[in-house]
Amino acid sequence: MASEPSWDDIFGPGSLTPSTPATTPTPTAIATSVADPGEPAPLSRRALREGSDGGAGARPRKKKRRGRGPWGWIIAVLVILGLVTAGGVYVWSNYGEKIQEVLGIAPPNDYEGAGNGEEITIVIEPGDIGSDVAAKLERAGVTKTFDAFYALLLEDSSITFEPGNYKLQKEMSAAAALEALRDPANRIINRVTIPEGVSAATALELIAASTEIPLEELQAEAANFTQFGIPANSPSIEGWLFPATYTFDPGVTANGAIKMLVDQMYATLDAAGVAPENRLTVLTMASIVQRESGPNLEDMPKIARVFQNRIDRGMLLQSDATVHYGLGDMSSVWTSPEERADASNPYNTYANPGLPIGPIGLPGADAVNAAVGPADGTWLYFVTVNLKTGETVFSNTLAEHDRAAKQLYAWCEESDENAAYCG
Incomplete structure (x- = not known):
């Protein structure tokens, strides 16, 4: 430095x-x-x-959970009064989950069907385990809850996931989401999403998983990082690949793919006024x-x-x-x-x-x-x-x-x- x-x-x-x-x-x-x-x-x-x-x-x-307090009585009254009046729909739409909790009725933790038609890309990173995938699906709105998907993985310890980009839909049942992730037809080819914050090594693996470029070729080109204009005092290519979604032309080379990401990082730094x-x-x-x-x-x-x-x-x-x-x-x-x-x-x-x-x-x-x-x-x-x-x-x-x-x-x-x- x-x-x-x-x-x-x-x-x-x-x-x-x-x-x-x-x-x-x-x-x-x-x-x-x-x-x-x-x-x-x-x-x-x-x-x-x-x-x-x-x-x-x-x-x-672990601490003991506190009692429900006055909420239980308040919501019970709302249930009785609200559901027998014209305001019942409002009460249920705004307090439905709390009402179900008080009455001991567990709300559904899973969607039904194969999705709502809104396509979304899910990125499985190298090293992701079942809990990582379950969390990603819930955050993206694919599955309704973490538990619904993770429970399926606990039932079958042999389930694994290949790194890459996958085409899914929002509001899928946990079973449908699992099936989609295991179907090669849903794997996106020549288009890759590099999530923000991942390492350069992970980015190269994701590119290899979504193209026909061998990982070894990508790694060799990345090791010679100064060819892309990166200063020699940088420890590696780490940090210089811009995280985004890229579509590669068929036949793209390892050098060409990496150059695309580096050039985009240069453009981002220039836009921020960085010399x-x-x-x-x-x-x-x-x-x-x-x-x-x-x-x-x-x-x-x-x-x-x-x-x-x-x-x-x-x-x-x-x-x-x-x-x-x-x-x-x-x-x-x-x-x-x-x-x-x-x-x-x-x-x-x-x-x-x-x-x-x-x-x-x-x-x-x-x-x-x-x-x-x-x-x-x-x-x-x-x-x-x-x-x-x-x-x-x-x-x-x-x-x-x-x-x-x-x-x-x-x-x-x-x-x-x-x-x-x-x-």
Whole structure:
């Protein structure tokens, strides 16, 4: 990174300039900072670390569910009165699920039929397991619930999924969705969707799965990344492939496919006003913002601000996402004290100050724009309190952050579906 311009060189004094290194994190607490000695760093939005509720990756004890409270009586009255009056339809449409819960009537957790005709592309990434696929289908509106699809997988442990892009419909029954994913006719050829935040290695595998280009050829061309105009001080092609949906002509070469993605990333950086000599620094920050963010785009500039504020105060970034990238293991969002203390990992932002040596994934346009223009704010902490919706709490103080972290612990324990997001 010695030859890479500083953040001040890019955006002027007072921006994301690495400050005096903070003290190295210890296994017994989260790293202290120069600006705030003894104060732990923030929990990542996607991972729990040591802090107010036990050791790294610790799960809270299950708590007894509270009673239904006055809702039960209120809704019971609404049922009796509403259903025998002209307002019955309104009551049921607005409170139907709650009424069913109070009366002990389980609402259906599955759609019927093969879909509503609205086509949607589902991307199965290399390494996706059953719970990953179940979560993707629910989020995309293909299946009604996580449980409906996941239950089918539990019944047959032999079910596996091939990486690639698949054509499905919204509002499919779980059984219909499973059948569609296992039908080669639904696999999309010569069109590939590269999700934001995935690694370059995953992008190459998805291209190979959707074209006739051998993966080995793609990997060989990517290893020679300077041929695409990528600076030699970049550790690899990581970060330089723009995530989007591409349609390739039949017979496209490995070089041609990669060049298409790199050129699109250049166009995105140019549109954001990033000079060519500053691209690597911006992509590195943008990739962390992308990996740490959820589905709520408005959070990205806030996350960029948190990292900028921490660097400005001489605090370590302490991103679990960077640690995992350096370990080559993206299967978990949890880090251990030993992993966080390993300064030999050049992507470990717990043990090493400033930005890591390069990008940790493929950022989209929103993440690039957030890195260039962080939101205004004084936050030093953030944690996602609902990993399904991406609801995130940003805090200025450790006390505020601890309260938010407890919300996440509690959410993870509420159901098996929630626990699947917390693994």
